[in-house]
Amino acid sequence: MATIKDIAKKLGISISTVSKGLNGAGDISEEMRQMVLDTAVEMGYASKRIQKLGKRKVCILIENMEYENIDQFGYEIVVGFKLSAVRRHCEVSVIPTNLNMLTQEKYDTFMLKNGFCGAFLLGFALHDDYIRQLDKTNVATVLLDNYNPNRHVGYVGTDGYNGIDMAIKHLYDYGHKKIALLNGSKNSMVTNDRRLAFLQAMDRYSLKVDPNLIANGYYVADCAKDHVGTFLSNGATAIVCASDLIASGVINELKRLGVQVPKDVSVTGFDDLPIARHLSPTLTTIRQDRVALGKSAFIMLEELIGGVSISKLLLKPELIIRDSTGPCPE
Amino acid sequence: MATIKDIAKKLGISISTVSKGLNGAGDISEEMRQMVLDTAVEMGYASKRIQKLGKRKVCILIENMEYENIDQFGYEIVVGFKLSAVRRHCEVSVIPTNLNMLTQEKYDTFMLKNGFCGAFLLGFALHDDYIRQLDKTNVATVLLDNYNPNRHVGYVGTDGYNGIDMAIKHLYDYGHKKIALLNGSKNSMVTNDRRLAFLQAMDRYSLKVDPNLIANGYYVADCAKDHVGTFLSNGATAIVCASDLIASGVINELKRLGVQVPKDVSVTGFDDLPIARHLSPTLTTIRQDRVALGKSAFIMLEELIGGVSISKLLLKPELIIRDSTGPCPE
Incomplete structure (x- = not known):
C-alpha cells in the first residue's frame, strides 16, 4: 500500500504538499490538488485514507432517474437506503450527477476527494464514464440492476x-x-x-x-x-x-x-x-419493494466495504392483482 | 394477529394456562404446553411474542454437514455467521439436528418454544421435514444453496x-x-x-x-x-x-x-x-469464501426478520490456479 511519502516521491513534491492536497487545504493550487488526488488513487492510497476517517460517509450518485417526488421510481429507493444507513451510523449524501462532473473527474478521485468510502449508483447507463471505470475501481460500489465482474462492485435488484x-x-x-x-x-x-x-x-x-x-x-x-x-x-x-x-x-x-x-x-x-x-x-x-431495494443496497454496500464480495442480491417480487387483467375473451 | 385470549378461547382453557405454556412454566403438563405452542404457531402468534423478547436470539440448525473442524465445509460458514451476529448484538445457538428432533416437533413450534426469531439451515436435503415445512413458515429462515418461494425464506450461495x-x-x-x-x-x-x-x-x-x-x-x-x-x-x-x-x-x-x-x-x-x-x-x-457466506447469511437473516424479502444473495467466486491444470496434451 502506498504512503504519503511514496506519492511525494513519485510527483517530486514535498510531503506537506501531498498532505495538503489530500486534506483539501486552501494554500495549494487546484491543479496541484487534482494531481495529488489522481496519483493517490493510482497508487492505491485511497482506501487507507478512508479507513482513517472517523464517521463513515457514503453517497448515492443519481444520473437520469427521478427521485424527488414520491410518485417517482427513485424516491423510495433513496428513502430505504437512508433508513438503513442511519441505523448503522453512516452519513449519506445524495448527489445528482451531470455530464460535466462525470467527464471532469475520475470516479475514484471524486470518491477520495470527498471522503466517501462507498457509493450506490442509480440510473446510470452502461456507456456512462463512471460505469466504464468500475472495471478497475477499488471503491465499494452498488449498482441497481447492473452487473460488473469487479469484486468491489455488486448489484441489487428484484428477481x-x-x-x-x-x-x-x-x-x-x-x-x-x-x-x-x-x-x-x-x-x-x-x-x-x-x-x-x-x-x-x-x-x-x-x-x-x-x-x-x-x-x-x-x-x-x-x-x-x-x-x-x-x-x-x-x-x-x-x-x-x-x-x-x-x-x-x-x-x-x-x-x-x-x-x-x-x-x-x-x-x-x-x-x-x-x-x-x-x-x-x-x-x-x-x-x-423499492424501500427494501434501498435498504438492501445499503447493507450490501456495508458488506462490500468490509471486504465481503457480494455479486448480487435479489428481492422477491409480488404480483399485485388489480383490474387491468381478466378472463381471455372467447 | 392472534392474542393470548384467542388461543385460550380456541383451546377452551384459561388465559393463565396459555401464558404458562408460552413461557415454559413448570406447572402444566408437557402435553398441554405442546398444544398451546402448536396452536400459537397455527394462529400466527409466534412473531408477536418474539418481538417482545429483549435480546435477539437466532440459531444455526445443522443436518448432515461437518463443521467442527477447520478442514470441513461448514466450519468457516458458522464462524462467519457468528462474527456478524456478535457485531449486531445477536445471540447464536448452533444446534446439530437429528431425525428424532425433526419428526417430533414442527419447525415453527421449535423456534417459538426456544425464542429464536430466525434460523440458518445448513446441510438439509429437500425431503427433510423441516425443509418441506418452509413453504408455510412465518419464521425468517436462510438456506444455503436452496430456494423456497416463501417470502420469509431466502438463500445464500456462490455464483x-x-x-x-x-x-x-x-x-x-x-x-x-x-x-x-x-x-x-x-x-x-x-x-x-x-x-x-x-x-x-x-x-x-x-x-x-x-x-x-x-x-x-x-x-x-x-x-x-x-x-x-x-x-x-x-x-x-x-x-x-x-x-x-x-x-x-x-x-x-x-x-x-x-x-x-x-x-x-x-x-x-x-x-x-x-x-x-x-x-x-x-x-x-x-x-x-465460506466466512463471507456465513456473514452474508446473517445479514440476510437480519433483513428477513425486519421484513425485507430477500430472495437470494450470491457471492463472487474466485478461480485459484494451482498445479492440477496445465496445457492440453498434443
Whole structure:
C-alpha cells in the first residue's frame, strides 16, 4: 500500500504538499490538488485514507432517474437506503450527477476527494464514464440492476424471473394463450433478463411464443404506440409490459384504438409505482419493494466495504392483482 | 394477529394456562404446553411474542454437514455467521439436528418454544421435514444453496455460473477442447445450476458438449471411480468437478489408472477447502469464501426478520490456479 511519502516521491513534491492536497487545504493550487488526488488513487492510497476517517460517509450518485417526488421510481429507493444507513451510523449524501462532473473527474478521485468510502449508483447507463471505470475501481460500489465482474462492485435488484413467471401464470390461469411482451430498452441487463424470463415462463405453461408478439420499447409510456397495433393484428389477448409506465402507454393506446381493457385485452405492468393504482383500469403489476431495494443496497454496500464480495442480491417480487387483467375473451 | 385470549378461547382453557405454556412454566403438563405452542404457531402468534423478547436470539440448525473442524465445509460458514451476529448484538445457538428432533416437533413450534426469531439451515436435503415445512413458515429462515418461494425464506450461495465460466475459460486458454463435468448429486439446485453453467460456458467458448462427458456423482470422493474410465475412453483431457472432494477422488482414480495430472488430464475442483492445497498435485479450484457466506447469511437473516424479502444473495467466486491444470496434451 502506498504512503504519503511514496506519492511525494513519485510527483517530486514535498510531503506537506501531498498532505495538503489530500486534506483539501486552501494554500495549494487546484491543479496541484487534482494531481495529488489522481496519483493517490493510482497508487492505491485511497482506501487507507478512508479507513482513517472517523464517521463513515457514503453517497448515492443519481444520473437520469427521478427521485424527488414520491410518485417517482427513485424516491423510495433513496428513502430505504437512508433508513438503513442511519441505523448503522453512516452519513449519506445524495448527489445528482451531470455530464460535466462525470467527464471532469475520475470516479475514484471524486470518491477520495470527498471522503466517501462507498457509493450506490442509480440510473446510470452502461456507456456512462463512471460505469466504464468500475472495471478497475477499488471503491465499494452498488449498482441497481447492473452487473460488473469487479469484486468491489455488486448489484441489487428484484428477481425478474420470478416476477414474469407470476404474471404469465396469472394470465394463463385466466385462459390467455397469445401473450405479448413489450419490453424495455435494448442493451440493458434487466431487459434481457425479462425477455429470457418471458421465454422460460411461456415454455413452463406450454404456451407458444410468437416472435411478432415480442418487442423492445423504452422505459417510457410513449413507446407503446409503435407496437400495440402489431400485437393486436397478431391476435394478442394479453400484453405483459416491462414497466408500469410502458403499461400506462399501452392502456392509452388500446383505448385510442377502441379496445377495452381487460374485456378484450389484459395488461400487466412491472414496478407497482403509485400511478398503478390511479390508472383506469387500475393496473395489475409485479411489485418491486423499492424501500427494501434501498435498504438492501445499503447493507450490501456495508458488506462490500468490509471486504465481503457480494455479486448480487435479489428481492422477491409480488404480483399485485388489480383490474387491468381478466378472463381471455372467447 | 392472534392474542393470548384467542388461543385460550380456541383451546377452551384459561388465559393463565396459555401464558404458562408460552413461557415454559413448570406447572402444566408437557402435553398441554405442546398444544398451546402448536396452536400459537397455527394462529400466527409466534412473531408477536418474539418481538417482545429483549435480546435477539437466532440459531444455526445443522443436518448432515461437518463443521467442527477447520478442514470441513461448514466450519468457516458458522464462524462467519457468528462474527456478524456478535457485531449486531445477536445471540447464536448452533444446534446439530437429528431425525428424532425433526419428526417430533414442527419447525415453527421449535423456534417459538426456544425464542429464536430466525434460523440458518445448513446441510438439509429437500425431503427433510423441516425443509418441506418452509413453504408455510412465518419464521425468517436462510438456506444455503436452496430456494423456497416463501417470502420469509431466502438463500445464500456462490455464483456458480460465474465460477464454472472461469474454470472453463482457464481450460480453454490452455487449449482443452474435450472437457468433462463430474457433477454432484441429482435433485439439488446447485447441481442443476452447475450443469447449466457448464453448458452455457462451453457454448460461450464454442466448445462441443459430449453427453458421454457429463455425469452425476455424489458430493464425496468415492463417486469418481464410476465415471473417470468413461471420461477417458471418450477422450476427455480435462475434468471439471462440482466439489474439491469429488476432484480428490478423480485425481486418485487417474493415478490408479496410470494417468498423469496435469500432463495427460487437467482437473478442477469447487470450494477451495483446505485439502485443495494438500492434494498432489495441488488443486486448481473455484473458491467459495465460506466466512463471507456465513456473514452474508446473517445479514440476510437480519433483513428477513425486519421484513425485507430477500430472495437470494450470491457471492463472487474466485478461480485459484494451482498445479492440477496445465496445457492440453498434443
